[in-house]
Amino acid sequence: MATTTRTAERARVTYFPQLAAERLDIALCRASAAVARAADARATEEGLGVGQHLVLQMLDAVGPCSQQTLSEELRIDRSVMVSVCDDLEQAGHVRRERNPRDRRSYAVTITDSGRRRLAEAQTSIPAFLEDAFHPLTPEERGQLSALLGKLLGIGS
Amino acid sequence: MATTTRTAERARVTYFPQLAAERLDIALCRASAAVARAADARATEEGLGVGQHLVLQMLDAVGPCSQQTLSEELRIDRSVMVSVCDDLEQAGHVRRERNPRDRRSYAVTITDSGRRRLAEAQTSIPAFLEDAFHPLTPEERGQLSALLGKLLGIGS
DNA sequence: GGCAAATCGTTTGACAGAAGATGATTTGTG
DNA sequence: CACAAATCATCTTCTGTCAAACGATTTGCC
Numbered sequence: 001m002a003t004t005t006r007t008a009e010r011a012r013v014t015y016f017p018q019l020a021a022e023r024l025d026i027a028l029c030r031a032s033a034a035v036a037r038a039a040d041a042r043a044t045e046e047g048l049g050v051g052q053h054l055v056l057q058m059l060d061a062v063g064p065c066s067q068q069t070l071s072e073e074l075r076i077d078r079s080v081m082v083s084v085c086d087d088l089e090q091a092g093h094v095r096r097e098r099n100p101r102d103r104r105s106y107a108v109t110i111t112d113s114g115r116r117r118l119a120e121a122q123t124s125i126p127a128f129l130e131d132a133f134h135p136l137t138p139e140e141r142g143q144l145s146a147l148l149g150k151l152l153g154i155g156s
Numbered sequence: 157m158a159t160t161t162r163t164a165e166r167a168r169v170t171y172f173p174q175l176a177a178e179r180l181d182i183a184l185c186r187a188s189a190a191v192a193r194a195a196d197a198r199a200t201e202e203g204l205g206v207g208q209h210l211v212l213q214m215l216d217a218v219g220p221c222s223q224q225t226l227s228e229e230l231r232i233d234r235s236v237m238v239s240v241c242d243d244l245e246q247a248g249h250v251r252r253e254r255n256p257r258d259r260r261s262y263a264v265t266i267t268d269s270g271r272r273r274l275a276e277a278q279t280s281i282p283a284f285l286e287d288a289f290h291p292l293t294p295e296e297r298g299q300l301s302a303l304l305g306k307l308l309g310i311g312s
Numbered sequence: 313g314g315c316a317a318a319t320c321g322t323t324t325g326a327c328a329g330a331a332g333a334t335g336a337t338t339t340g341t342g
Numbered sequence: 343c344a345c346a347a348a349t350c351a352t353c354t355t356c357t358g359t360c361a362a363a364c365g366a367t368t369t370g371c372c
Contacts, residue, residue, distance in 0.1 A: 032304050033189030034231070037330090037358095068320060075190070077360065082322060104320040104367045135307050144307070147300045148188050151291050193328090193359085224350060233330060238352060260337045260350040 039132045048121050051076055051084045056093060056118045059110035066105040075152075093117050195288045204277050207232055207240045212249060212274045215266040222261040231308075249273050 040050045048056075054074045059065060065073075071081040085108060088094040093114030099107045110118075133141055196206045204212075210230045215221060221229075227237040241264060244250040249270030255263045266274075289297055 032307065033192065033329095035307065036189065066320075078321070079323080079361090080359070085321095102320085102368065106321075133307065135309060136303065140303055140306070143299065144303045147292065147296055147303065150296070151188065151191065151289065151300070153291060190359095196328095222350075234351075235331085235353080236329060241351095258338065258350085262351075 035132055039128065042128050042132075043125070046124060048117065049084075049087075051080070052088055052093075053118075053121055053125070055081075055084060055088060055108075056110060056114050056121075059094065059108060060115060060118055064107040064109045066099065067108060068105060070108065088114070091117075191288055195285070198288075199281070202280060204273065205240070205243075207236070208244055208249075209274075209277055209281070211237075211240060211244060211264075212266060212270050212277075215250065215264060216271060216274055220263040220265045222255065223264060224261060226264065244270070247273075 036050075043050050043053065051074070054076075055070055058070060058073060067081045067085055068078065070076070070085075071078045076084065085094065085096065085106075089096055091113075093111060095109045095111055096106045097109065099105045136144065192206075199206050199209065207230070210232070211226055214226060214229060223237045223241055224234065226232070226241075227234045232240065241250065241252065241262075245252055247269075249267060251265045251267055252262045253265065255261045292300065
C-alpha cells in the first residue's frame, strides 16, 4: 500500500511539469485555497477561526470599525462578516454598538476578553502555521506573502 | 462615489501592513482562491472551465488515464472529476471506455474534437490570464508558481 | 423641508467543492 | 477456489461563498 502511494506520488511529480505553464498559475492558486482551508479548519477547532482572528487583530490595531470597513480590509464578504461578528460577540470578544454619527453602521469594539483571547492565539497559532507552511523557508514565506499581496493589490 | 471607492482603496493600503504578519499568509492564500475563482468563472463563460482545460492538457500530454489518476495529478476531488468528465464527454472532447485490464476504472481518452478545442483554448486563454495576473511581471509569476508548487509539494 | 439615490447590516437562495457512504470489480491470502 | 480487503467511479450530504433583495438610515439635490 505504501508502495502504491509512493508510485502515485512519483507520477504526480512526473506529470505536472509536462502541463503547459499556461494554466498552472490558476491551478496552483486554486490549490493554495486548500492550504488556507486546512489551516482555517484547524484554527476553528482551536476555537478561533482565521476570520475571527483577523477581525480581532484589526480591531486591536486600528480601533473600532464598522463591519463594512472590516469586510473590505480583510476581504471577507459582508454577509459572512455578520456571522463572524455574531460569534465574536457571543463569545464576549467584541461589542457591537450603533455608531451615533451614522446609525446605519455598528462600531465594533474589541473587549478585554477579546484582547486576552488574541494574546492567547498569538502564542498557540505559530505552531500550526509552521505546520501549514513548513515546506517553505521563512524567507520564501515572506516572498510568497509579498507576491500574493502584490497580486491582490495590497501594500504599495 | 468614485471618491468613496478611492478612499476605501487608500484605507485598504493603509491598514493591511499594520496587521501582524502572523496570519497574513493564510489570509492571502485564502484571498488568492478568489483570483482562481474569478478566472475559472470567466473561463467557464468562454465554454471551457479550468478543470476541463487541465484534464484535456493532461490527456494530451500523457495519454489515456483513469479518472483516479487525473484527480490525483490535478488536485481535483474525485467526485468533482465525475462531472468534469461528464461535461467533456457530452461535448465530445473525451471518450470514456472501460479499461479492459481493470474494469473498475475508465480509460479516459482525448478525441480529435478535444484536441482542437485545446488548441483553440491555447490561443484564447492567455488574454484573460494576462488580465488576472497583470499586477505581476512574468518573472514574478514564475516565482509565484514555484513557491506555491513547493508549498504544495509539487515539482523537484 | 422633501424626495431620490446611496449605504449598512441582514437574510435568503443558488452554487461549487469536500467528505462520507455505496456498488461493482479486482487483488491478495489461505 | 473462496473470502477479506482494497480500489474505482458514483451519489448524497454538508459546508462555505457569492449575488440579490430588503428595511433602516443617511446623503445629495432641488
